[in-house]
Amino acid sequence: MDATELLETACEAARAVGPRLRQAFRSRPQVATKRDFHDPVTEHDRAAEDTIRNVINMRRPGSVIVGEEGGVTGEGDLTWYVDPIDGTANFAAGLPFFCVSIAVAVHGELVAGVVYDPVRDDEFSATTAGAWCNGTPIRSAGAATDREAMLLSSYPTPRDLTEEGEEALARYGRLLDSFAAVRRLGSAALKLAHVAAGWADVAYGTRANPWDVAAGALLVRQAGGVYLGDPLVPSDYLAHVGGFDLENSAIAELARRSAG
Known part of the structure; x- marks a missing residue:
């Protein structure tokens, strides 16, 4: 399967929830907890994952979706890994360091992924051909010690x-x-x-x-x-x-x- 086309689906799904998350950010949404009080969840986590699932199922029917909120659904050769809000505690409190994360694997091999920062509108994307931020190639280089x-x-x-x-x-x-x-x-x-x-x-x-x-x-x-x-x-x-x-x-x- 073409990794570029899969990445386009992942990016579309991630950006689809951007407006909702930006509007809800710093609204101090009601917070529930999952494992314990260090593990928060909001209505926006669940709603964002539903939107992402709908985009994936529409564009790529016959997929497995592994979501933080909705668990494992579907069957097929494609597996999507979805975190609708990674950094929920930050999002809920109003700290601008959270993102949407979506990756796709074919037969257990990662081929495409996107990390979307809706506050800064930064889209980090990768396929087996390279990695980019907002379409510009990126290089993981920096300190040696x-x-x-x-x-x-x-x-x-x-x-x-x-x-x-x-x-x-x-x-x-x-x-x-x-x-x-x-x-x-x-x-x-x-x-x-x-x-x-x-x-x-x-x-x-x-x-x-x-x-x-x-x-x-x-x-x-x-x-x-x-x-x-x-x-x-x-x-x-x-x-x-x-x-x-x-x-x-x-x-x-x-x-x-x-x-x-």
Whole structure:
């Protein structure tokens, strides 16, 4: 199947929810929770996913859709991984760092993906032929060492603290001490898009689902960066720009967990 045509469908579906998300942003929508109070959801997550599913089913009938809100539906050779709002806590509070993430795989191989930032109207897209931001090719290049690098990381999460205790805090302290800057921005997909564009150097997170990272992983790899781990199974992830010295980085210990 033509990856460019699949990407066009993904971009159409992502942009279809842009007006709704921009209108709802900073309206302080009512928030419910899923796993616990750290895992919010709003009516806009569900409505946006419904819109995305409708576009995909109209353009590509006979698809499997794996959505954060709606679970797995359909059957066929194409599998779409959909996160209607990656960074819901940011969206609900009014912090402008969230996105729509859609990726498509053919027989288990990622072939196209889009990460769409509706606030900035930035469209990060990738196929097996390359990676782009708003149609301009991007290159994942930046810092070579920790002391020059910007790290985007949600680690440690509350679950990391529960499972690892003081060691998680000690690891986090080593990252703070080693990297030029560490930021906790709250959207795995958009963090990966920024690494792909060379706007940040390293991104790390734990317990990511395919809808969180599949599109971002393809972006990073096609832009010349490195993504460790399998983005199509729930796992930790680590990505960095091309040329970054991971072996001698303070995050190498966590990188080994991602690679495994």
